[in-house]
Amino acid sequence: MTITDQQPLGSPFSASTTAEDVVDGLDLSGRTAVVTGGYSGLGLETTRALAAAGARVVVPARRPDVARAALKEVKNCEVIPMDLADLDSVRSACAHISSRLDRLDLLMAVAGVMATPERRVGPGWEGQLTANHFGHFTLACELYPLFAAADGARVVVNSSAGHTLTGIRWHDPHFRTGYDKWLAYGQAKTANALFAVHLDALGKDDGIRAFVLHPGKIITGLQREMPLREQIDRGWVDEHGNVIGDGFKTPSQGAATGLWAATSPLLDNSGGLYLEDCDVAHVSAPGTPMDDGGVRAYAIAPDEAARLWSLSLAVTGATPITR
16 A cells, blocks of 8 residues: 555545445355453444345443343354453453454454543553554454454554644653543544554465544544533534534444445455545645545554564564565
């Protein structure tokens, strides 16, 4: 992947496309997917759509009882315990998955947190970077042999336009010198993008391609730790929490780009790309407003991606990917 590959492909879908539109007519029988966050918001829509198309879906969940209740009408779906912010929990979930499956066709890394109060996890790591990036990084590394066995696996990672807030803060990634919840979120979303870029570079010879995406503006449980007043002041919702802002998608529309990334033949022989509105996004110039779309060059830079990968291996102790 190079910067010049970040050009729209002319997809038949658009910002208004729904999850149901993307999987209409697809037969995913025989394929298995893992969907993090697959029991609420965009993840729930993703799980439903994949299962409706015939895929077997495994949903790792921090709240397994809540997940099972949300997914009780979804066939061919299994819930297992996992907390992305607890890497021992992630490894336990990977061991369970590896004992049950001999291949894995899709990983949909949908789960995430946004703009949370300062939270330290593990050995004092910043919480948003851990839940959004380190957890998914460890999950992908430990499941890598199952992806390689699939001969055509795709890993799809949810980022956000929030990545435009900052690149990786190499001098202080864990905010030891002062916490800013939005910069922490922006860094985690940049990390999501860089993770996909380097995973694709490592995995393509094993038939594994990775993509990263901005799902669009959607009000879901992702905003649960933001005060209502802050959401009102940002013009997102009214006093009753009803969505009023321009450009917001439904959860089904928000899930569409990830499903397109997972299934579109237009992306065959491609990878390491940043997607939005069911197409490849353009590269946005520094200072461009977040809502204008596109991806910052630093979020898809191969050297930055390799540097983050090395840092992530060192701190998580995840199994290195060797070829």
